Amino acid sequence: MDIQLTLDQINQRAWNSRDASREFLRSKSWIDPGEKAAFDQIAEECRGEPLLDIGIGAGRTIPLMMQISSNYTGIDYTAKLLEHARTRYPDLNLYHMDARDMSGLPTDHYALTAFSCNGIDCVAYEDRVLILKEMFRVTRPGGLVWFSSHNRDGPGFQDSIPKLMPRFTLNPLRYGWRTLRALRTLPLASYNYMRHARFHRNYEGYSIKTAAAHFFGILIVYTTLTEQRRQLESLGFRVESVFGCGDGKRIDGDAHTSDASWLHFVARKPMPPLE
Template identity: 50%
Template sequence: MNSASVPQGMDLANRLAWQTTDAVHRFRQEGWTDPGEAAAVSLVAPEARGAPILDIGIGAGRTVPLLTAISQDYTAVDYTPALVALCRQRHPTRRVLHMDARDLSAFADAAFGLVVFSYNGIDAVGYDDRMTVLREVNRVLRPGGLFIVSTHNRTGPGFGERPLSWFRFTPNPLRMGWRVLNAVRSLPDVVHYLHNRRLHYDGPGYSVRTAAAHHFGIVIVYATMQEQKRELAETGFHCEAVFSNDDGRRLTEGEDLSGTWWFHFVARKMASPATGA
């Protein structure tokens, strides 16, 4: 498969994965995904208090109570019908729309003071569509508005995961029997991985790979911190802070990022798009 067809393949694989019963069940979780998400929201909360909020990739509604604690002027969107239906069921008084982040044309320019795209949702689309999402978010944000987005780390421990990577021979018959049993149980993971690896692709500062989540059923973008900052700058944002998922610390350029699975970026809409990266 050539690189031009990768985004379509990603879209199909991810939409199918997120509509499964297992995926819908997983999206029922409550609370913060990790300390980094909590730190990013805590940073913007005082300024965003009472402002209109757009919550992208709402899933089953995990972030509804987290963000409505900041503002009751709240709108949520997701492109998976099963998750939109579940979110509406769980939060019937909230405005939850079936919408793709690549097309936010239902919203006027400068309609929101804060936009949040959590749980690495932006990683589910190809590079060109990723840039489209960022431009759409910039358009619907007020000048000076804030944006929180998370993305997988290409230099982190999750990059390049493969099924059965743990499998090793052991002379102990009980241990070996247990490993073989687990390997048999993992066969769906292997099938998904082999099917999706045709979509693997490397670009400047980012890569497309099959991820272990949802039984290796999803294909996502992994980006370096520098690349994500560049993408934000190109689409009219200034990056104000980056937080690590593992311990919520604020990251700086040049430090060792090999233990960070994904990043949480806090960015601000600039008065006008940047002319360069």
């Protein structure tokens, strides 16, 4: 089984669904406090400088990133979502491109290279390395890389079909609404979960598992705080900070784990040594 091809096929099907278009068009601001905290850290340093925004989807991050700089480039590998972004922002540089191969973009150019909404998790682990290498290449020396990633030690890794059952409440109207919503989503979500469960894998430092988003319609990589730091450092980055999604607090540099559902990493491409 080619897990790389499997992830691509499953996740592209989800991104091309009506649910994905509806969700991405509705989102207009920060997805969580950790994303806002990371943005606040890098904003002043990158103000007015060239920015690369990877995985823009329907364009949620465009107005947020444009607060920093109008020198903006955005890419996405799902043509349907990219067309939504182009319709909304026709004057910007928005390209249909796969982050695993950004050879059409210049080397050592961007002050900030960002990949939001855990997009890097939607490819196989080996492809994740390719993406980070490309992000390193296009970022200028001294520049920053910012991305988010699902945390294997967080509660989301335990998501399964029972999560979709209606939570009990003494309010009969609220419980009735929750029950109706569960009846609507359970058949598709159960089908997707059972279909994707055969691809679940556990490795040292990371796992592959279906996630609850889009009715358990995506198959993603969950990594750990320690493994992601190790991976970044092995590729030449210097980790500047990590933020938890839930409270936006910075995680201590010597922490080995976190209970956040996903984590926001800010890393720097070092300057070359002086000759």
